[in-house]
Amino acid sequence: MTIDFIHALQSEWLKRKRSLGAWLVIAGAFFTPTVVIVARLVRHSRLPALYSADAFWTLLWRSSWQSMAIFFLPVAAILATSLVTQIEYRNNAWKQVHALPLSPATIFFSKFAVIILMMAQFVVLFDVGIYLSALIPYLLISGVPYPTDPLPLRLFSGQTLLYFVDCLPIAAAQYLLSLRFRNFLVPIGAGFLMWIGALSALSWKFGFVIPYTYSMLDYLKDDPAGKAVIPNVNIHLVALAYFLLFTFGGYCLFLFKGEKG
Amino acid sequence: MTYCLETTNIVHKYSDDVVLDGISLQVPCGSIYGFLGPNGAGKTTTLRLVLGLLRKQQGAISVFGKCFDTHRIEILRQVGSLIESPSVYEHLTATENLSLLQKVYQVPRARIGEVLEVVGLSQTGRKKAGQFSLGMKQRLGIAATLLHRPSLLILDEPTNGLDPNGIIEIRDLLIELNAREGMTIVISSHLLSEIEKLVTHAGIICKGRMMFQGTLAELKKKERQAGSVAVSTNDDARALEVLREDGVGASMVNGEIVMPAMSNERIAGINRRLIEKGLDVHKLSAMEDDLEAIFMNMVRG
Numbered sequence: 001m002t003i004d005f006i007h008a009l010q011s012e013w014l015k016r017k018r019s020l021g022a023w024l025v026i027a028g029a030f031f032t033p034t035v036v037i038v039a040r041l042v043r044h045s046r047l048p049a050l051y052s053a054d055a056f057w058t059l060l061w062r063s064s065w066q067s068m069a070i071f072f073l074p075v076a077a078i079l080a081t082s083l084v085t086q087i088e089y090r091n092n093a094w095k096q097v098h099a100l101p102l103s104p105a106t107i108f109f110s111k112f113a114v115i116i117l118m119m120a121q122f123v124v125l126f127d128v129g130i131y132l133s134a135l136i137p138y139l140l141i142s143g144v145p146y147p148t149d150p151l152p153l154r155l156f157s158g159q160t161l162l163y164f165v166d167c168l169p170i171a172a173a174q175y176l177l178s179l180r181f182r183n184f185l186v187p188i189g190a191g192f193l194m195w196i197g198a199l200s201a202l203s204w205k206f207g208f209v210i211p212y213t214y215s216m217l218d219y220l221k222d223d224p225a226g227k228a229v230i231p232n233v234n235i236h237l238v239a240l241a242y243f244l245l246f247t248f249g250g251y252c253l254f255l256f257k258g259e260k261g
Numbered sequence: 262m263t264y265c266l267e268t269t270n271i272v273h274k275y276s277d278d279v280v281l282d283g284i285s286l287q288v289p290c291g292s293i294y295g296f297l298g299p300n301g302a303g304k305t306t307t308l309r310l311v312l313g314l315l316r317k318q319q320g321a322i323s324v325f326g327k328c329f330d331t332h333r334i335e336i337l338r339q340v341g342s343l344i345e346s347p348s349v350y351e352h353l354t355a356t357e358n359l360s361l362l363q364k365v366y367q368v369p370r371a372r373i374g375e376v377l378e379v380v381g382l383s384q385t386g387r388k389k390a391g392q393f394s395l396g397m398k399q400r401l402g403i404a405a406t407l408l409h410r411p412s413l414l415i416l417d418e419p420t421n422g423l424d425p426n427g428i429i430e431i432r433d434l435l436i437e438l439n440a441r442e443g444m445t446i447v448i449s450s451h452l453l454s455e456i457e458k459l460v461t462h463a464g465i466i467c468k469g470r471m472m473f474q475g476t477l478a479e480l481k482k483k484e485r486q487a488g489s490v491a492v493s494t495n496d497d498a499r500a501l502e503v504l505r506e507d508g509v510g511a512s513m514v515n516g517e518i519v520m521p522a523m524s525n526e527r528i529a530g531i532n533r534r535l536i537e538k539g540l541d542v543h544k545l546s547a548m549e550d551d552l553e554a555i556f557m558n559m560v561r562g
Binding site for chain 1: 309312313314315316334335337338340342344345346347348349350351352353357360361362364365366367405
């Protein structure tokens with residue numbers, strides 16, 4: 001990693017400031033925890049029993065991650081990637097970026113690194129939101145005890161990391177599409193089609209070949225109802241393989257583009 | 262002569278459409294080079310090729326005596342560019358827009374305030390660039406090109422969207438930068454009148470071909486050589502017929518007959534001929550083309 005990459009990354013990180021993508025990450029990460037807090041405050045009479053339960057944190061974790069793994073994480077990866085790339089198109093700024101004294105690799109990977117950092121920020125903020133969704137009702141409602149069940153921090157951190165890995169192929173595929181098509185609707189439309197395709201393919205034994213399925217499969221692998229066919233392969237490794245493939249494809253496309261900006 | 266920017270026989274095609282046909286630019290170091298041509302002549306395509314924004318198909322480009330292909334990053338460190346409309350991030354302030362570049366160029370942060378002062382945007386504060394007028398965005402674009410004190414400034418129609426006062430301010434700024442910092446400036450325009458007070462050298466391009474390249478003095482010499490002769494008679498239509506019968510390339514321009522430049526003897530001969538044909542000659546005078554007329558003649562072929 002060269003010093004130019006660090007400088008380019010700082011520059012790219014500043015670009016996302018106050019952008020729609022940056023707001024989406026924050027709003028999306030706190031949406032489900034906010035719904036949980038509101039629901040708990042409304043049904044506050046049930047909270048003392050709930051907070052005394054043995055598996056309090058695991059139940060909260062599972063219920064919170066349901067919407068995240070199935071909907072918010074893939075959709076956030078689709079939208080955030082497309083929105084970050086769209087900043088350059090909308091402001092007619094690709095030509096300025098390409099006229100900077102930076103190698104194509106530095107330009108490509110610094111922007112992609114910002115997208116990946118935003119996705120990391122998304123899952124970490126979501127975890128913080130889950131914790132707050134437990135803490136806030138406890139602080140606001142009298143008679144609600146602090147959960148006696150110890151917080152399995154290491155387990156949750158490990159699962160968060162795997163969910164993050166699961167969304168990487170989506171980010172890489174969307175980055176490739178966003179670099180290829182100037183029209184914002186193309187990557188967004190393709191992303192949503194892939195997401196719907198992934199949902200439909202969950203019960204198919206080869207559904208795991210669709211690179212948008214991994215966060216869903218990861219969540220549903222412990223689902224007693226068996227809503228998805230869980231493949232006998234390590235889906236996180238498959239996700240990483242797709243991530244590398246799409247990243248390489250996106251870089252080649254970026255490098256050999258005839259007209260830049 | 263040392264050229265700051267030199268292209269050799271650049272050819273560029275979109276499908277089968279040849280948009281640049283053997284463009285050889287030679288921009289001397291320390292000059293202000295006006296790159297002129299009508300819309301669609303190939304100015305922007307040439308400048309985009311020079312900056313590596315288009316993949317080169319044929320020819321060679323060297324900047325500061327170095328091949329662009331092999332020294333791209335080194336060259337771009339010393340080049341500031343503004344191609345077509347300015348690249349301004351509308352959700353950021355003017356200072357934030359320049360901060361993005363300051364991080365890449367690693368210039369002192371104080372330089373941001375300096376260039377904003379130079380272009381008259383130092384008072385914009387927390388106002389987002391999206392709320393700027395077109396002229397303000399253009400100034401911000403110019404500030405971005407100056408941030409890292411480049412040795413070569415490439416500006417593609419930089420006065421688009423500026424009011425007359427803004428155009429004069431930018432012109433004065435460029436003259437000052439050239440004189441004070443020795444900055445070489447390439448400025449494209451489709452209006453000669455807009456940049457003739459600014460440039461030391463000019464290149465004229467039309468339909469992808471260079472029609473002229475040289476100093477402003479050489480262009481003005483053409484002005485003198487390219488003079489024409491105006492005739493006015495009591496029957497201009499008849500006079501035009503007579504002149505054409507005699508093989509003189511005369512035409513009606515703005516209500517009077519205009520002929521190509523010719524010797525005094527030939528002018529006297531034409532006068533005699535018109536009188537012999539019974540026409541009253543009211544006016545027979547040599548006229549000099551201005552630069553704009555020369556430019557128009559070149560681009561009209």
